[in-house]
Amino acid sequence: MLVGISLAGAGGLLSACRTGLNQTGSGNRNEPTAGELGPADITATEDLMREHGVLRRALLVYREAATRLRQDPNSVPPDVLEKTAQLFRVFGEDYHERKLEEQFILPLVKKFRNPAEAYVDVLMAQHARGREITDYVLSVTKGDRIPSNTATQLVAALESFARMYDHHAAIEDTIVFPAWKGSLGEAELDELGAKFEEIEAAHFGDDDGFEAAVLRMQEIEASLGLSDLATFTAPPPAKASE
Numbered sequence: 001m002l003v004g005i006s007l008a009g010a011g012g013l014l015s016a017c018r019t020g021l022n023q024t025g026s027g028n029r030n031e032p033t034a035g036e037l038g039p040a041d042i043t044a045t046e047d048l049m050r051e052h053g054v055l056r057r058a059l060l061v062y063r064e065a066a067t068r069l070r071q072d073p074n075s076v077p078p079d080v081l082e083k084t085a086q087l088f089r090v091f092g093e094d095y096h097e098r099k100l101e102e103q104f105i106l107p108l109v110k111k112f113r114n115p116a117e118a119y120v121d122v123l124m125a126q127h128a129r130g131r132e133i134t135d136y137v138l139s140v141t142k143g144d145r146i147p148s149n150t151a152t153q154l155v156a157a158l159e160s161f162a163r164m165y166d167h168h169a170a171i172e173d174t175i176v177f178p179a180w181k182g183s184l185g186e187a188e189l190d191e192l193g194a195k196f197e198e199i200e201a202a203h204f205g206d207d208d209g210f211e212a213a214v215l216r217m218q219e220i221e222a223s224l225g226l227s228d229l230a231t232f233t234a235p236p237p238a239k240a241s242e
Contacts, residue, residue, distance in 0.1 A: 044193040045181050048100065051210060052169045055092045057217045058084050059165055062158040064224060069158075073151035078141040080223050081158075083216070085137040091213040093134065095203050097127050100196060101172075105180050116179035119171055126168050133161045 042050070061084045068075040102124070110120045136157055140150050181189065200209045221227050 042193070044189055044196055045177050047193065047196055047210075048096075048105070048177055049173055051091070051096045051213075052173060054210065054213045054217060055088065055096070055165065056169065057221065058088050058092070059162040060226065061217075061220055061224065062162045064226060066155045066158040066162075069146070069151050069155050073146055073148045076146065077223070078143060078146050080220060081137060081146075082141040083220055085134050085141065087213060087216050087220070089131075089134050089138070091209065093127070093131055095200070095209065099199050099203060102127070104192065104195075105176065108183060109176055109180050112179075112183045114179050114183070116176045119176055123168060123172065123176070126164055130161060130165065133157050137161075 065076045106120045109116050140154055
């Protein structure tokens with residue numbers, strides 16, 4: 001599991017995820033692994049946005065857990081939230097935010113004085129607030145059950161975290177990342193794409209950190225019965241009265 005994983009320990013995580021899915025039969029067997037999805041050539045911008053996809057899947061788990069906790073504090077195994085928070089910590093906060101966005105993206109956007117610059121300080125503040133909330137989630141999910149006297153506060157934390165990061169990621173994907181990409185030449189983007197791969201390898205070891213995170217999310221989703229995409233299809237709208 002992700003708890004206690006070192007910065008270079010994602011290889012163990014990747015193996016654990018594969019073993020867990022194979023042993024339990026959990027997960028969507030029709031869902032390909034990240035390595036099966038197509039060519040390995042990923043641009044720096046695509047890399048950032050697909051990492052946001054992993055984090056959005058974690059937000060879905062938070063929202064679903066919040067809904068269930070509101071109905072029954074004993075309905076959500078704490079280890080599910082602990083694993084999700086640890087994934088967000090290791091993959092989202094320690095790697096995606098600290099190693100990429102805060103080192104390469106946001107400083108450059110601020111330097112070039114474009115309209116996206118107005119978002120940088122808020123995005124950095126939200127990174128910090130997100131880490132505070134992750135600390136809190138980890139602190140209340142250590143035991144065998146979620147304390148009933150913390151359920152209301154935990155629901156509020158999960159929902160506010162998901163609300164914040166939904167808009168946060170949308171602003172980055174539609175304003176900040178395009179502005180960053182537009183400030184660089186093609187050769188610079190290629191160089192940074194290679195640099196991001198080097199950082200990922202150094203952070204997670206020899207295995208693909210993105211693939212490890214996708215596999216872990218499949219495992220978490222399966223444990224809550226969230227693996228089938230069809231279950232999220234919206235019902236048809238009511239017929240308009242004539």
